[in-house]
Amino acid sequence: MTYTFGLDTFGDRNSDAGGKPLSHAQTIRNVAEEGVFAEQVGVDFFGIGEHHTDYFPMPAGDVVLAAIAARTEKIHLGSAVAVLSSDDPVRVFQRYSTLNAVSGGRAEVILGRGSSIESFPLFGYDLADYEELFEEKATLFAELLKGGPVTWEGKTRAPLLNQDVVPHTESGPFPAWIGVGGNPQSVIRAARLGFSLALAIIGGPPDRFAPYSQLFQRALEKFGRPPLPVLVHSPGHIAATDEQARAEFWPRWRDIITLVAAERGFAIPTEDSFDRETGPRGALYVGSPDTVARKIATNLRTLGATRFDLKYGMPGLTHDQLMTNIELYGHEVIPRVRELL
Amino acid sequence: MRELSKLAVLGAGHVGPVIARLAIKAGYPVAIATSGDPEDIALITELIIPGAQPRWAADAMADADIVVLAIPLSRFLDVDPMLLNGKLVVDAMNYWPSDGVLGAFEDDGSSEIVARRLTGSTVVKALNHIGYQELEDRARPAGAPDRRAAGVAGDDPAATAAIAGLADRIGYDPVRLESLRAGRVLQPGGPVFGAVLTRPEFEQAVREDARSFT
Numbered sequence: 001m002t003y004t005f006g007l008d009t010f011g012d013r014n015s016d017a018g019g020k021p022l023s024h025a026q027t028i029r030n031v032a033e034e035g036v037f038a039e040q041v042g043v044d045f046f047g048i049g050e051h052h053t054d055y056f057p058m059p060a061g062d063v064v065l066a067a068i069a070a071r072t073e074k075i076h077l078g079s080a081v082a083v084l085s086s087d088d089p090v091r092v093f094q095r096y097s098t099l100n101a102v103s104g105g106r107a108e109v110i111l112g113r114g115s116s117i118e119s120f121p122l123f124g125y126d127l128a129d130y131e132e133l134f135e136e137k138a139t140l141f142a143e144l145l146k147g148g149p150v151t152w153e154g155k156t157r158a159p160l161l162n163q164d165v166v167p168h169t170e171s172g173p174f175p176a177w178i179g180v181g182g183n184p185q186s187v188i189r190a191a192r193l194g195f196s197l198a199l200a201i202i203g204g205p206p207d208r209f210a211p212y213s214q215l216f217q218r219a220l221e222k223f224g225r226p227p228l229p230v231l232v233h234s235p236g237h238i239a240a241t242d243e244q245a246r247a248e249f250w251p252r253w254r255d256i257i258t259l260v261a262a263e264r265g266f267a268i269p270t271e272d273s274f275d276r277e278t279g280p281r282g283a284l285y286v287g288s289p290d291t292v293a294r295k296i297a298t299n300l301r302t303l304g305a306t307r308f309d310l311k312y313g314m315p316g317l318t319h320d321q322l323m324t325n326i327e328l329y330g331h332e333v334i335p336r337v338r339e340l341l
Numbered sequence: 342m343r344e345l346s347k348l349a350v351l352g353a354g355h356v357g358p359v360i361a362r363l364a365i366k367a368g369y370p371v372a373i374a375t376s377g378d379p380e381d382i383a384l385i386t387e388l389i390i391p392g393a394q395p396r397w398a399a400d401a402m403a404d405a406d407i408v409v410l411a412i413p414l415s416r417f418l419d420v421d422p423m424l425l426n427g428k429l430v431v432d433a434m435n436y437w438p439s440d441g442v443l444g445a446f447e448d449d450g451s452s453e454i455v456a457r458r459l460t461g462s463t464v465v466k467a468l469n470h471i472g473y474q475e476l477e478d479r480a481r482p483a484g485a486p487d488r489r490a491a492g493v494a495g496d497d498p499a500a501t502a503a504i505a506g507l508a509d510r511i512g513y514d515p516v517r518l519e520s521l522r523a524g525r526v527l528q529p530g531g532p533v534f535g536a537v538l539t540r541p542e543f544e545q546a547v548r549e550d551a552r553s554f555t
Contacts, residue, residue, distance in 0.1 A: 204474025267535025
């Protein structure tokens with residue numbers, strides 16, 4: 001079995017060593033540095049998630065990915081996620097197909113329905129429609145990926161009649177995943193449309209997702225499709241010791257989850273809930289390289305997944321702390337997980 | 342002992358399958374339904390909710406004693422109230438203003454508004470305040486030292502008692518609240534929402550909340 005390992009960021013706004021927030025622009029330049037460094041330490045994939053807030057100032061991750069592409073050779077680059085529901089599938093395809101061109105075939109795309117919701121009012125969509133928006137747009141995206149002229153009609157954008165959409169890819173479709181947060185009907189949709197499955201596990205015990213992998217493979221069979229890979233995306237932070245990683249991450253995680261709790265239905269974090277989430281039954285990968293590697297290996301096995309993407313960083317951490325995290329992930333965690341598997 | 346009530350769970354998204362699994366484990370006969378064809382959720386039922394019966398919503402509700410609403414509140418207005426006449430309805434839904442503002446849910450407690458629409462049903466608010474990610478992991482048998490509390494609120498004491506019994510059997514210490522209005526403490530932003538507390542902690546948090554006195 002071949003396993004691959006990625007890093008994801010939401011453009012979490014950095015602070016300086018004194019705790020003062022850096023500018024959006026500096027944070028974005030730091031993300032580009034982090035992506036280049038990720039390749040140097042042996043990470044296979046670098047993903048940027050679309051967000052539109054002061055603490056995640058990252059609405060155009062594909063532009064940053066293009067900057068990283070210009071300075072790297074091997075690492076795959078993609079969205080994690082692109083909020084397809086509030087975007088135009090044709091434009092998303094064109095941006096990532098262009099990224100695929102400039103990077104020499106290294107683009108991927110992970111599509112999301114909208115767990116992060118600030119793009120809906122920004123672009124004039126009603127969140128109440130998010131299911132219909134995503135269903136239609138994911139269906140169209142699957143057509144666009146095939147590469148030929150597209151004929152499509154729906155309610156959420158103008159129809160296409162035998163439309164050639166450029167740029168064409170050189171060697172078939174680039175890898176495309178649908179991000180799923182625990183809704184089994186979304187797993188079925190990914191299989192029905194022929195996308196690979198990205199399990200976003202950001203709270204609670206990871207093993208509750210194990211049946212989803214099985215559901216995905218069974219659904220692929222039912223729809224007459226070949227097996228497709230499953231990846232796991234989860235947040236975490238790696239430092240030299242468990243104590244240091246927890247001390248750096250906890251106040252940042254507490255603050256950000258408290259901020260989004262009201263709008264997204266999360267519980268307000270407590271030290272008790274943090275202990276649960278960072279323990280073996282939780283969704284956070286926070287600790288020393290050894291602690292994090294063991295947890296990744298266990299959960300990849302349990303979940304029948306072949307790729308792990310660590311969502312590193314949190315608003316308020318420093319660029320240096322993130323670079324250390326990336327270095328430890330590439331040089332220590334990934335080799336250790338491969339060994340354990 | 343008489344047979345356990347028949348449950349219909351409406352919704353096969355994040356929440357419905359979790360409640361259905363807990364109920365099956367506790368011995369309840371469970372049907373699950375969405376707005377669509379049961380064939381569409383056959384595979385989900387087989388692998389994610391083994392033991393449940395996928396059915397058309399109208400059939401599942403007609404045969405059930407207790408109907409659990411585990412759908413987005415924005416879809417609740419699509420449910421025909423007639424199909425729920427005479428049923429004990431558990432409202433496990435939550436109102437999130439960000440889900441598109443639903444004028445009807447802006448002012449009062451969301452379950453009070455649900456009850457006003459379901460004039461032929463008895464509505465109890467329950468199972469809405471513990472996150473679906475944790476609901477199974479935190480369930481414990483009666484008497485376990487780390488058992489957590491689940492709030493159960495309703496205007497009808499017998500119905501509230503029945504759902505308290507359901508909460509107990511699936512693994513939580515029920516804490517009864519004497520009205521749907523009092524159940525506003527279970528809503529998002531309330532003192533126990535998402536907190537997963539023991540019974541004494543839960544009772545104290547509710548007591549200390551200003552909403553308890555309104």
